[in-house]
Amino acid sequence: MAQMQLDAAALPLAQPRRMSFAFLGVVPFFVFAVMFLLWPTAFLMVGSFQDADGHFTLENIYRLSEPTILNAYKISIEISVASALLGAIFGFFLAAAVVLGGLPRWLRPTLMTFCGVASNFAGLPLAFAFLATLGRTGLVTLLLRDFVGFDLYATGFNVLSFTGLTLTYLYFQIPLMVLILTPALDGLKREWREAAEVLGATSWQYWRHVAIPVLWPSFLGTTLLLFANSFGAVATAYGLTGSSLNIVPILLYAQSRGDVLHNPNLGYALALGMIVITGLSNGAYIWLRARGERWLK
Amino acid sequence: MKFLEIENLRKVYGAQVGVQHFDIAVERGEFISFLGPSGCGKTTTLRMVAGFEQPSAGSIRIDGRDVVGLRPNQRNIGMVFQSYALFPNMTVAQNVAFGLKIAKRPDAEIKPRVAEMLQMIKLPQLGDRFPYQLSGGQQQRVALARALAGSPQLLLLDEPLSALDAKIRASLRSEIRDLQRKLGITTIYVTHDQEEALAMSDRIVVMSEGRIEQLGTPFEIYNRPRTRFVASFVGTLNILRGKVIDPAKGVVRVDEQDIRLDQQIPNAAPGEMRAIALRPEAVTLGETRPDRNAMKGTIEEVSFLGAIVRIKVRFKDNLISLDTFNSSASPPPRRGDSATVTFAPADLQVLEGVEG
Ligand SMILES: Nc1ncnc2c1ncn2[C@@H]1O[C@H](COP(=O)(O)OP(=O)(O)OP(=O)(O)O)[C@@H](O)[C@H]1O
Numbered sequence: 001m002a003q004m005q006l007d008a009a010a011l012p013l014a015q016p017r018r019m020s021f022a023f024l025g026v027v028p029f030f031v032f033a034v035m036f037l038l039w040p041t042a043f044l045m046v047g048s049f050q051d052a053d054g055h056f057t058l059e060n061i062y063r064l065s066e067p068t069i070l071n072a073y074k075i076s077i078e079i080s081v082a083s084a085l086l087g088a089i090f091g092f093f094l095a096a097a098v099v100l101g102g103l104p105r106w107l108r109p110t111l112m113t114f115c116g117v118a119s120n121f122a123g124l125p126l127a128f129a130f131l132a133t134l135g136r137t138g139l140v141t142l143l144l145r146d147f148v149g150f151d152l153y154a155t156g157f158n159v160l161s162f163t164g165l166t167l168t169y170l171y172f173q174i175p176l177m178v179l180i181l182t183p184a185l186d187g188l189k190r191e192w193r194e195a196a197e198v199l200g201a202t203s204w205q206y207w208r209h210v211a212i213p214v215l216w217p218s219f220l221g222t223t224l225l226l227f228a229n230s231f232g233a234v235a236t237a238y239g240l241t242g243s244s245l246n247i248v249p250i251l252l253y254a255q256s257r258g259d260v261l262h263n264p265n266l267g268y269a270l271a272l273g274m275i276v277i278t279g280l281s282n283g284a285y286i287w288l289r290a291r292g293e294r295w296l297k
Numbered sequence: 298m299k300f301l302e303i304e305n306l307r308k309v310y311g312a313q314v315g316v317q318h319f320d321i322a323v324e325r326g327e328f329i330s331f332l333g334p335s336g337c338g339k340t341t342t343l344r345m346v347a348g349f350e351q352p353s354a355g356s357i358r359i360d361g362r363d364v365v366g367l368r369p370n371q372r373n374i375g376m377v378f379q380s381y382a383l384f385p386n387m388t389v390a391q392n393v394a395f396g397l398k399i400a401k402r403p404d405a406e407i408k409p410r411v412a413e414m415l416q417m418i419k420l421p422q423l424g425d426r427f428p429y430q431l432s433g434g435q436q437q438r439v440a441l442a443r444a445l446a447g448s449p450q451l452l453l454l455d456e457p458l459s460a461l462d463a464k465i466r467a468s469l470r471s472e473i474r475d476l477q478r479k480l481g482i483t484t485i486y487v488t489h490d491q492e493e494a495l496a497m498s499d500r501i502v503v504m505s506e507g508r509i510e511q512l513g514t515p516f517e518i519y520n521r522p523r524t525r526f527v528a529s530f531v532g533t534l535n536i537l538r539g540k541v542i543d544p545a546k547g548v549v550r551v552d553e554q555d556i557r558l559d560q561q562i563p564n565a566a567p568g569e570m571r572a573i574a575l576r577p578e579a580v581t582l583g584e585t586r587p588d589r590n591a592m593k594g595t596i597e598e599v600s601f602l603g604a605i606v607r608i609k610v611r612f613k614d615n616l617i618s619l620d621t622f623n624s625s626a627s628p629p630p631r632r633g634d635s636a637t638v639t640f641a642p643a644d645l646q647v648l649e650g651v652e653g
Pocket residue numbers: 310313314315316333334335336337338339340341342489
C-alpha cells in the first residue's frame with residue numbers, strides 16, 4: 001500500500017522531466033527558426049508599414065501597384081506557373097514511367113539519386129551551367145551550330161529570357177516532382193487496378209475513376225510547391241539574367257543593394273508580397289497533401 | 298459439360314514452375330477451395346482464371362467458352378482480394394456501384410441494386426462512409442458486395458479472411474458461405490487454412506508445389522488422405538510407419554505389432570515401409586475387442602485441453618495421439634503407465650509412396 005502511494009506520487013514528476021530532455025533536442029531548430037525566419041519576417045512586416053524615418057505609412061504597400069512592380073510580380077508569377085506546370089507534367093510522366101512502367105530494375109535507384117542531386121542544384125552554379133551550355137557562346141549552342149548546322153539563337157531563343165529562365169528552373173523542378181510524386185505513385189495498389197479490371201473497367205476508366213482522383217491532391221499540392229520553389233529562387237535568376245529580366249526577386253535585390261532604386265522599406269513591402277504568395281501556395285500544398293495521405297494510409 | 302473446366306493448366310516463370318498438370322471440372326454453383334502451403338501456386342492458378350496471368354499451356358473454359366486470351370474485363374468475374382482493395386476515393390455505395398456504372402446501367406437500376414447489396418452484407422447504414430472509416434471486416438464485406446453487384450458468373454476469392462482476426466474470420470466465413478448458397482454462384486476460394494477449407498467447401502483441391510495433391514470432398518480429404526502431404530497438412534493426424542506384411546490381406550507391422558486394414562494395399566510389395574494415417578478421435582484407450590486392432594505401449598504425455606484430454610502413447614518408434622473426453626468419473630492415466638490403444642481397421646489409411 002505504501003509502495004503504491006509512493007509510485008503514484010513519483011509518476012507526475014517523472015513525466016515532465018522526460019519531456020524536457022526531448023525538447024532539448026529541438027532547441028537548436030527553434031533558435032534557428034526564430035533567428036532566421038520569424039524575426040526577419042516580423043522585421044519585414046513592420047518595415048513594410050514604415051517610412052524611412054520609422055513612421056507608420058501605407059505608402060510602400062500602395063507603391064506595389066506601380067506598373068513596374070506589378071509587372072515584375074506578373075512575370076514572376078508567369079515564370080513560376082510555367083515552370084511549375086511543365087515540371088509537374090514532365091515529372092509526373094517520368095515518375096509514372098519509372099514506378100508503373102515495368103522498366104529495368106536498376107533504372108529507379110539511378111534516377112532517384114540523380115533527382116536527389118538535381119533538385120538541389122540551383123543558384124549560381126546552375127545559372128553558370130546553363131550559360132556555359134545554352135548561352136550565346138555555350139558549348140551546346142556551338143556544337144549545334146558547327147556540327148548539326150542548327151543555329152539555336154537564330155530561332156529567337158535566348159537563355160536570358162522568360163523561356164530560358166523557365167527552362168533553367170525545370171532543371172530542379174522536374175526532379176523535385178519525381179521525388180515527391182514517386183511515393184504517391186507507389187501508394188497506388190496493384191489490387192485497385194485489378195479490382196477495377198474485373199469489374200469491367202478499361203485501363204483508361206481505371207485511371208479516370210481511381211488513379212487520377214487518388215493522385216490528384218498530391219499532384220496539385222506538389223505543383224504548388226514547385227510554384228513556391230521557383231517564385232523564391234533569386235540566386236538562379238540573378239545569376240542567369242543579371243538585372244535584364246524584370247522579376248520580383250531581382251527588383252527586391254535591387255532595393256536592398258543600394259543602387260539608384262535604393263529604398264529598403266519598399267524592399268520590405270516587396271518581400272512581404274512574396275511571403276504572402278509563397279505562404280498561400282505552401283498552405284494549400286500542406287492542406288492538399290494531408291488530403292492525399294488520408295487515402296494512402 | 299461442367300461449368301468451369303481447367304485442363305492441363307501450366308504456368309512457368311522462366312525456369313521456375315508455378316503451376317503444372319492442373320485439371321479440374323467444377324459444377325455450376327459449387328464452392329471449391331484451393332488449399333495448400335505458401336508458394337504452392339494457389340494464387341497463380343486463380344489469377345489465370347481471372348485473366349491477370351496468361352497460362353503457359355492448357356485451357357480454361359467458363360460455361361463452355363474458352364477464356365484464355367480474354368482480358369479480365371471480358372470474363373464477367375467477381376473477385377475479392379486479401380487486402381480488400383476498395384477504391385479509397387469512393388464511398389461504400391460508390392464502390393459497390395462501380396461495376397454497374399462502368400457497364401452504363403441506368404441510375405434507376407443502380408440505386409436499388411446498391412441498397413440491396415448493402416442490405417445483403419448487413420451494412421445498410423454505411424453507404425456514405427469512405428473505406429478508411431471502416432473496420433477490416435466491414436471493408437471485406439463491402440468488397441464482397443462490390444464483386445457480386447454485377448451478378449458475375451464466377452466468384453474468385455484470394456485469402457479474403459487472412460488479414461482479419463480470428464473471431465471475425467469465423468463469422469464472416471459462414472456469412473460468405475450462406476451468401477454463396479443463396480446466390481448459387483460458382484466460387485473458387487483460396488486459403489492456406491485447412492479448417493476454413495474443410496468448413497466451407499463442397500470440394501477441396503489440396504495443392505503442393507504447383508500440382509494437385511488430392512481433390513475431394515472435405516470428408517474424403519480429412520478421412521481418406523491419399524498422400525503423406527495431405528494427411529499432415531489437413532489435420533492433426535497420427536502418421537505411423539509400418540512394414541507391409543501381406544498386401545493382399547491388408548496386414549502391416551508397426552513397431553513389431555501386426556495390425557489389420559479393411560482393404561488391400563494397392564501397389565505394395567511385402568517388406569516395403571509405408572506411412573499409415575490414423576485420426577486421433579478414432580483411437581480409444583483400453584479394452585481390446587476382436588473387431589479392433591490393439592497396440593501395447595507406454596503413456597508418454599497427458600495434456601488437458603479443457604473438455605478433452607489429449608494423450609500420447611509411445612511404442613518403439615511410433616507415437617499415437619488420442620483424444621478422450623475429460624470426465625471426473627474416470628481420471629486419465631499417468632505418464633509411464635503401460636496402456637493398450639485400439640482402433641478399427643476401417644480407420645487406417647495407407648498413404649501413397651514408399652517411405653525411405
Ligand atoms: N511473377 C512471378 N515471377 C516469378 N515467380 C512467381 C511469380 N508469381 C508467382 N511465382 C512463383 O510461383 C509459385 C506459386 O506462387 P503463388 O503466389 O501462386 O503461391 P500461393 O500458393 O498463392 O502462396 P501464398 O499462400 O503465399 O499466397 C511460387 O513459387 C512463386 O514464387
